[in-house]
Amino acid sequence: MKQEIFVTSSPQIYDDASTTNIMWSVFFCLMPAAAWGVFSFGVWAAAVLCTALASSIAAEALCAYLAGHPGTLWDGSACVTGLLVGMTMPPAVPLYVPFFASLFAIGVVKWTFGGLGRNWMNPALAGRVFVYFSWTRAMTTWSLPGVLRGADALSAATPLGFLKTGMSQSAEFFRTPMEYLREHGYPRSLLDGSISDWLNARLLEPLGISLPQGYADLFFGFMAGSIGEISSFLLLAGTVFLLARKILSPAIPASYFGSFGLLVWIFGGLPLGGEYFTGDILFHLFTGGLILGVFYMATDIVCSPVTVPGQILYGCGAGFLTFLIRLYGAFPEGVALAILVMNVFVPLINRITRPFRFGAGKGARL
Amino acid sequence: MNLLWKTFPKGGLHPRQMKSRLRGKALWNASIPALSIVPLLQHRGEPADCLVHPRDTVREGMLIGRARSDSSCHVHSPVPGIVKYIDEITLPWGEKTPAVFIELGGEFNRLGKAVHTYPWEGIPGDRLLTILSDKGVVGMYSGIPVHRKLTIPKGKFVRTLIINGIECEPYLCADHRIMVEKAAELVEGARIAATITCAPRRVIALTGDRPDALAALREKVREMKADIEVRALWSKYPLGDERQLIKAVTGEEIPSGGTALDAGAVVLNAATTLAMYEAVVLQKPLIERSITVAGRAIRDQANLKVRIGTPLADLVEECGGFTRMPEKIIVGGPLTGWGLSELSAPVTKTTAGVLFLSPKEIRNSRRTNCLNCGRCTRSCPMGLQPEAIYKWVEHSAYEEARGEGILDCTECGCCAYACPARIPLVKEIRAGKMILQSGGV
Numbered sequence: 001m002k003q004e005i006f007v008t009s010s011p012q013i014y015d016d017a018s019t020t021n022i023m024w025s026v027f028f029c030l031m032p033a034a035a036w037g038v039f040s041f042g043v044w045a046a047a048v049l050c051t052a053l054a055s056s057i058a059a060e061a062l063c064a065y066l067a068g069h070p071g072t073l074w075d076g077s078a079c080v081t082g083l084l085v086g087m088t089m090p091p092a093v094p095l096y097v098p099f100f101a102s103l104f105a106i107g108v109v110k111w112t113f114g115g116l117g118r119n120w121m122n123p124a125l126a127g128r129v130f131v132y133f134s135w136t137r138a139m140t141t142w143s144l145p146g147v148l149r150g151a152d153a154l155s156a157a158t159p160l161g162f163l164k165t166g167m168s169q170s171a172e173f174f175r176t177p178m179e180y181l182r183e184h185g186y187p188r189s190l191l192d193g194s195i196s197d198w199l200n201a202r203l204l205e206p207l208g209i210s211l212p213q214g215y216a217d218l219f220f221g222f223m224a225g226s227i228g229e230i231s232s233f234l235l236l237a238g239t240v241f242l243l244a245r246k247i248l249s250p251a252i253p254a255s256y257f258g259s260f261g262l263l264v265w266i267f268g269g270l271p272l273g274g275e276y277f278t279g280d281i282l283f284h285l286f287t288g289g290l291i292l293g294v295f296y297m298a299t300d301i302v303c304s305p306v307t308v309p310g311q312i313l314y315g316c317g318a319g320f321l322t323f324l325i326r327l328y329g330a331f332p333e334g335v336a337l338a339i340l341v342m343n344v345f346v347p348l349i350n351r352i353t354r355p356f357r358f359g360a361g362k363g364a365r366l
Numbered sequence: 367m368n369l370l371w372k373t374f375p376k377g378g379l380h381p382r383q384m385k386s387r388l389r390g391k392a393l394w395n396a397s398i399p400a401l402s403i404v405p406l407l408q409h410r411g412e413p414a415d416c417l418v419h420p421r422d423t424v425r426e427g428m429l430i431g432r433a434r435s436d437s438s439c440h441v442h443s444p445v446p447g448i449v450k451y452i453d454e455i456t457l458p459w460g461e462k463t464p465a466v467f468i469e470l471g472g473e474f475n476r477l478g479k480a481v482h483t484y485p486w487e488g489i490p491g492d493r494l495l496t497i498l499s500d501k502g503v504v505g506m507y508s509g510i511p512v513h514r515k516l517t518i519p520k521g522k523f524v525r526t527l528i529i530n531g532i533e534c535e536p537y538l539c540a541d542h543r544i545m546v547e548k549a550a551e552l553v554e555g556a557r558i559a560a561t562i563t564c565a566p567r568r569v570i571a572l573t574g575d576r577p578d579a580l581a582a583l584r585e586k587v588r589e590m591k592a593d594i595e596v597r598a599l600w601s602k603y604p605l606g607d608e609r610q611l612i613k614a615v616t617g618e619e620i621p622s623g624g625t626a627l628d629a630g631a632v633v634l635n636a637a638t639t640l641a642m643y644e645a646v647v648l649q650k651p652l653i654e655r656s657i658t659v660a661g662r663a664i665r666d667q668a669n670l671k672v673r674i675g676t677p678l679a680d681l682v683e684e685c686g687g688f689t690r691m692p693e694k695i696i697v698g699g700p701l702t703g704w705g706l707s708e709l710s711a712p713v714t715k716t717t718a719g720v721l722f723l724s725p726k727e728i729r730n731s732r733r734t735n736c737l738n739c740g741r742c743t744r745s746c747p748m749g750l751q752p753e754a755i756y757k758w759v760e761h762s763a764y765e766e767a768r769g770e771g772i773l774d775c776t777e778c779g780c781c782a783y784a785c786p787a788r789i790p791l792v793k794e795i796r797a798g799k800m801i802l803q804s805g806g807v
């Protein structure tokens with residue numbers, strides 16, 4: 001009997017959260033949105049996801065073996081990275097693109113610094129940005145989901161890209177992005193009309209507001225975009241679970257959305273020729289992969305700040321950068337770059353937001 | 367939950383309490399052990415000098431260990447009987463001490479006899495302190511002899527006396543039962559402590575999630591017209607720690623390296639306060655205490671009143687035996703207690719509970735690299751960065767660890783509890799502290 005009982009130092013019990021179950025929870029919370037991508041874009045999307053996953057698993061196994069710590073696959077972090085890489089790919093991308101993205105993410109970003117927890121950039125995002133600059137054409141060719149696909153519209157722009165190109169070409173002014181999409185015939189699903197009508201009739205009318213048509217498409221994922229980013233609805237559903245389990249800390253998403261939303265509301269109308277305080281927050285929240293980026297990449301526990309004030313600073317910074325790049329920069333999608341830039345600042349943020357020591361205050365005469 | 371309930375501001379966490387089935391269980395007297403093992407070191411400081419020899423007859427409550435010096439404490443025989451032998455044992459926390467093995471026999475002179483109460487009012491504080499020291503009363507968690515804790519050095523004043531009924535560690539409910547069942551005695555004990563410390567403000571602090579204890583204490587305070595405030599606080603671990611409790615009640619912080627007196631406060635646990643009452647009013651030495659026996663591996667979880675010196679094996683028997691082999695046997699609470707390898711150790715004055723846990727309750731998992739997630743830092747009530755300290759200690763850079771505040775660590779266990787990578791933060795920090803405190807770098 002003596003041999004069967006451990007002798008251990010305190011604490012004797014642990015929190016539910018462990019590396020493994022955090023990673024696998026994130027993985028499974030991403031699944032519904034990924035599945036929606038496959039459903040919308042067809043078999044090729046599935047092939048892209050599988051390539052990204054398989055190559056990231058293979059890269060992890062190889063790197064771990066070379067580094068002399070085999071057996072890191074079970075912790076799930078490589079699978080999360082692989083899945084995220086796949087989910088940020090355009091649906092019709094050639095398979096070598098996700099392959100190299102995963103390889104770069106795992107092999108270079110994660111393992112040159114020593115594997116899990118040592119990287120200072122989100123591997124999936126870095127992988128995505130790497131292939132974006134290497135194969136820009138392939139990474140900017142989008143297609144529409146099956147339900148929207150007309151005879152001629154096999155490739156199409158994302159709503160944000162559509163708006164961006166339109167703005168640079170024409171001199172006409174539109175008050176809102178939705179108006180622009182509508183006028184220029186951005187495809188819309190049948191569902192959108194019925195959902196908007198239902199919402200307006202049942203919920204919003206008594207409150208004296210009305211939801212213009214088009215937003216439901218953006219929210220539920222009837223638009224062109226990366227495989228995993230289009231359905232904000234399913235991504236948010238996963239997020240609820242992660243927040244409830246305290247796997248995500250709410251400070252980063254809250255400050256990110258807060259700062260981004262505020263800036264968009266104040267200045268977002270200007271590039272379209274509108275006035276201050278007319279920006280379309282909803283449109284900007286549900287496009288450009290913001291939901292995916294904020295909840296699953298900016299909050300990456302490895303490379304976000306440690307303390308809550310630090311997280312708020314980081315979230316605000318990322319929100320500000322996203323706003324800048326998206327509205328004034330050359331790329332329509334600012335999320336990835338904004339988060340990567342903020343990743344670089346994390347050590348600095350951690351240093352200036354160190355916690356105050358207990359008992360070191362006024363009472364301590366040092 | 368009540369938003370008006372205060373707590374301490376920094377760090378802390380909410381471990382699963384596991385108390386719902388235990389809180390309602392009344393204290394009952396455990397059977398007297400056939401063989402008691404009474405260590406002569408049950409307190410912080412030096413062991414007591416042994417006064418008995420093998421084959422001596424001892425009475426219940428007789429002095430068997432005399433305090434060697436000021437930093438020692440008397441030990442009394444918990445049972446009547448015959449001294450079998452005196453041998454060295456290892457205490458749960460690894461210290462070695464001589465212990466007196468007493469075989470039960472003869473007549474009890476307290477058990478089942480009428481109680482006499484001793485009129486203590488009007489007795490000056492220093493006399494009361496002598497009584498407490500004669501009866502061997504120590505802090506029932508910390509093991510600090512109470513007469514030492516309550517001796518206020520010149521130039522210091524106690525502004526607040528806090529009776530600590532927080533009991534924030536999971537499983538432990540013995541203090542809760544004391545507050546419910548012995549509210550009058552507790553209030554009386556608090557008045558004794560107030561007389562000794564001359565504190566103008568007296569507070570009994572407990573968490574707001576125990577309405578029965580709150581009601582019982584408030585009623586007694588009103589009945590006895592005692593000038594004592596019964597205060598509900600918001601439960602968060604480690605609110606039961608002196609530092610966090612004083613911060614929550616008075617808003618003052620014990621300065622780094624200081625004691626409670628530096629913040630003008632004295633904190634006594636509920637169990638300690640009850641022991642003080644019994645020592646002064648009933649003239650009873652500290653020979654029994656309330657403990658919680660819990661965990662999924664034991665058949666009947668219970669709150670027990672046991673004699674000091676009862677071997678843990680007797681407790682297992684008392685509680686119906688194991689339902690399965692426990693993964694861990696823990697003396698104390700699950701976040702600060704010690705893991706044992708066998709059942710031969712006895713209950714001491716500071717044993718608040720004995721837990722027999724199943725793997726499901728422990729929730730251990732494989733160790734991984736540090737994720738940099740910051741959970742340790744966010745949960746540290748002392749505002750430290752446990753992960754940074756850990757790295758310094760791991761590289762034997764003790765001076766850097768001192769700079770990170772390693773000596774401020776209270777070993778509350780929050781950081782290692784919260785760490786998803788299961789890094790043994792507290793273990794390493796404790797090792798580093800020991801090296802720094804012993805002066806050898």
Ligand code: SF4
Nearest residue numbers: 746775776778779781
């Ligand atoms: S054990 Fe020490 S370092 Fe860890 S949380 Fe508690 S006080 Fe902080």
Ligand code: SF4
Nearest residue numbers: 736737739740742785
């Ligand atoms: S909680 Fe554990 S994994 Fe997270 S930063 Fe601290 S030591 Fe690292």
